[in-house]
Amino acid sequence: xxxxxxxxxxxxxxxxxxxxxxxxxxxxxxxxxxxxxxxxxxxxxxxxxxxxxxxxxxxxxxxxxxxxxxxxxxxxxxxxxxxxxxxxxxxxxxxxxxxxxxxxxxxxxxxxxxxxxxxxxxxxxxxxxxxxxxxxxxxxxxxxxxxxxxxxxxxxxxxxxxxxxxxxxxxxxxxxxxxxxxxxxxxxxxxxxxxxxxxxxxxxxxxxxxxxxxxxxxxxxxxxxxxxxxxxxxxxxxxxxxxxxxxxxxxxxxxxxxxxxxxxxxxxxxxxxxxxxxxxxxxxxxxxxxxxxxxxxxxxxxxxxxxxxxxxxxxxxxxxxxxxxxxxxxxxxxxxxxxxxxxxxxxxxxxxxxxxxxxxxxxxxxxxxxxxxxxxxxxxxxxxxxxxxxxxxxxxxxxxxxxxxxxxxxxxxxxxxxxxxxxxxxxxxxxxxxxxxxxxxxxxxxxxxxxxxxxxxxxxxxxxxxxxxxxxxxxxxxxxxxxxxxxxxxxxxxxxxxxxxxxxxxxxxxxxxxxxxxxxxxxxxxxxxxxxxxxxxxxxxxxxxxxxxxxxxxxxxxxxxxxxxxxxxxxxxxxxxxxxxxxxxxxxxxxxxxxxxxxxxxxxxxxxxxxxxxxxxxxxxxxxxxxx
Amino acid sequence: xxxxxxxxxxxxxxxxxxxxxxxxxxxxxxxxxxxxxxxxxxxxxxxxxxxxxxxxxxxxxxxxxxxxxxxxxxxxxxxxxxxxxxxxxxxxxxxxxxxxxxxxxxxxxxxxxxxxxxxxxxxxxxxxxxxxxxxxxxxxxxxxxxxxxxxxxxxxxxxxxxxxxxxxxxxxxxxxxxxxxxxxxxx
Numbered sequence: 001x002x003x004x005x006x007x008x009x010x011x012x013x014x015x016x017x018x019x020x021x022x023x024x025x026x027x028x029x030x031x032x033x034x035x036x037x038x039x040x041x042x043x044x045x046x047x048x049x050x051x052x053x054x055x056x057x058x059x060x061x062x063x064x065x066x067x068x069x070x071x072x073x074x075x076x077x078x079x080x081x082x083x084x085x086x087x088x089x090x091x092x093x094x095x096x097x098x099x100x101x102x103x104x105x106x107x108x109x110x111x112x113x114x115x116x117x118x119x120x121x122x123x124x125x126x127x128x129x130x131x132x133x134x135x136x137x138x139x140x141x142x143x144x145x146x147x148x149x150x151x152x153x154x155x156x157x158x159x160x161x162x163x164x165x166x167x168x169x170x171x172x173x174x175x176x177x178x179x180x181x182x183x184x185x186x187x188x189x190x191x192x193x194x195x196x197x198x199x200x201x202x203x204x205x206x207x208x209x210x211x212x213x214x215x216x217x218x219x220x221x222x223x224x225x226x227x228x229x230x231x232x233x234x235x236x237x238x239x240x241x242x243x244x245x246x247x248x249x250x251x252x253x254x255x256x257x258x259x260x261x262x263x264x265x266x267x268x269x270x271x272x273x274x275x276x277x278x279x280x281x282x283x284x285x286x287x288x289x290x291x292x293x294x295x296x297x298x299x300x301x302x303x304x305x306x307x308x309x310x311x312x313x314x315x316x317x318x319x320x321x322x323x324x325x326x327x328x329x330x331x332x333x334x335x336x337x338x339x340x341x342x343x344x345x346x347x348x349x350x351x352x353x354x355x356x357x358x359x360x361x362x363x364x365x366x367x368x369x370x371x372x373x374x375x376x377x378x379x380x381x382x383x384x385x386x387x388x389x390x391x392x393x394x395x396x397x398x399x400x401x402x403x404x405x406x407x408x409x410x411x412x413x414x415x416x417x418x419x420x421x422x423x424x425x426x427x428x429x430x431x432x433x434x435x436x437x438x439x440x441x442x443x444x445x446x447x448x449x450x451x452x453x454x455x456x457x458x459x460x461x462x463x464x465x466x467x468x469x470x471x472x473x474x475x476x477x478x479x480x481x482x483x484x485x486x487x488x489x490x491x492x493x494x495x496x497x498x499x500x501x502x503x504x505x506x507x508x509x510x511x512x513x514x515x516x517x518x519x520x521x522x523x524x525x526x527x528x529x530x531x532x533x534x535x536x537x538x539x540x541x542x543x544x545x546x547x548x549x550x551x552x553x554x555x556x557x558x559x560x561x562x563x564x565x566x567x568x569x570x571x572x573x574x575x576x577x578x579x580x581x582x583x584x585x586x587x588x589x590x591x592x593x594x595x596x597x598x599x600x601x602x603x604x605x606x607x608x609x610x611x612x613x614x615x616x617x618x619x620x621x622x623x624x625x626x627x628x
Numbered sequence: 629x630x631x632x633x634x635x636x637x638x639x640x641x642x643x644x645x646x647x648x649x650x651x652x653x654x655x656x657x658x659x660x661x662x663x664x665x666x667x668x669x670x671x672x673x674x675x676x677x678x679x680x681x682x683x684x685x686x687x688x689x690x691x692x693x694x695x696x697x698x699x700x701x702x703x704x705x706x707x708x709x710x711x712x713x714x715x716x717x718x719x720x721x722x723x724x725x726x727x728x729x730x731x732x733x734x735x736x737x738x739x740x741x742x743x744x745x746x747x748x749x750x751x752x753x754x755x756x757x758x759x760x761x762x763x764x765x766x767x768x769x770x771x772x773x774x775x776x777x778x779x780x781x782x783x784x785x786x787x788x789x790x791x792x793x794x795x796x797x798x799x800x801x802x803x804x805x806x807x808x809x810x811x812x813x814x815x
Contacts (some may be wrong), residue, residue: 096798424803443671608753
């Protein structure tokens, strides 16, 4: 369907030299399999994936090796079959030059796929499809790597229009162009799947009019299913908000999302990845990358995620004066710290840079508030104000001027006659604000935990006090009761314990006595049908036991008598002694078992033992007087 | 004359009643200044200022009992913010209360830990988990780096580890333009 659509326009923008022809001469080539792949675990806007494999594990191509951790995270997969060499910090495709955790694979060259299961899309609920996309590692391939499953939720009023972004406005980059030329059917299929998940009514594909081949290919594939619209070539027409505005006229205001207005926008590469994931069961393990810049043969390559940038650029023949790589285009691209940084899901292009191709910026001159940047800004911001506030570290004021609506497209810096690296100031200000927010969140959490801890300590204190008071009351009542009815063994009856300490001790002693009484009261098991010898043995042991215990009681008595100075200890000792006496009394009172049918010798022995026992029992002195 | 007096008295009574009602209805709970000071303090709860936590220190500052330069974790930036808020002069960090250090978290050497729970009791933000005679560990996301757990440890198994910058926490640097000195002239 040809574009009969009314097109709108966005303010600002620039028309840089496109430099796209060189890399669209040859078709997409599949980059050769590297021997070693480094798959970073952090490849989405959310948290890093959790590794599912260990060093030494064998993995198959397309096997999930990292699981999504949280809503904005997606899974990562093995780009080829092989062995996990290690999991640890590796160079990362990030301007910081810091290492980040990654899974390092040694390819075995077999390219053996894991079992792939195409999804029955019609019979699967949208939520399950979103989970499948998360587990297939699908993120926005335009460069922002926002998880697609999160964007595939219908807005509050449903989603009317699904926009597929084939604008690709940045100079040098042609990966979407070539993908549309060669794989239009797959992109359309992916778009149809996304339309199904979003329950959208129409698909609109926006392509800049400097890509006639891609427009023709997409129109041929689309038929009546989608509307393919040529949009005027102007950087940054490929920005999501700018493309939405051009195609629908909707201007998404500050702090809102396009879904609130029934529009959702995806890159063509993302649509193709969705098609691969759902129709073929293939997770996102490779992407088309433009190799351009200071190279002899600029071209697009289908590159496995995790391939070292150096190996991919080598295919295009880099010139010897190449001094660094830029991931992305010249406007928004990020300088790579390392030639060995891996290709990640965000890598749409690798530009070989040289001082001749991208000369260093001339020295910064003072801002004279000429306003050229404000005219060029496609987000309708005041870049000069943002610059002044960022430069002065006045981040609150910068936010008031909507710093976070800046898409870092670089138009302002491109037109700035004073050569001020404006975007660098905005990036600096944004990361400072994020850091402050992280600190503030941590501080708020710490305050909350500290206050809760204080509250908890107070509560525990008061609970303990209440418990103690209750126990004291109970103990006092018990003491009164025992004072009324003294025990026959002469238990010290806690003659009105003076302090809580004494009460506590009394309680402990009572518990001890109970514990000791229990085993004594329990009848010994398996004592029936014993041989006479065994019986005799038992009896002998019993005797020994009896002999041993009285002196202990004796000791206790003596100690309690002598240590009247320490009433607490004496109390305890006295109680223990009393408890022992009780236990002995109980034992004595229990009738001896199995005394029928004994031989006369045994009978005599028992009699002798009994006599000894009597003797022993009479030995200990009378239970000690309660102290005080 | 009388009517004018009555009108004036009536207005005065009406306004007085409105003000009295507003004073009850819109009463501000707590001290808003303490809250503002507390929001600036880093919530490390380390007690280096001489008060048992950030809130008590905020109360002391608000009450005029404490200086604004007693918080080492807040550092110079914190002192500047407090000075701005309170309209006082900036003062360098008081050396008696400590020195500014990079953010660190406590790490327990789990091979040495005997499970005494002393560090758990010392932690002001409940960031240490463990039980008696069981190994303890620090939940590093919750640790404020106050170092209060280091001293009570009887086996010295807790060390403070400086937090390294990660890809996620990395910040873009303040743009600086390198001065290029060329053969003919300095640019």
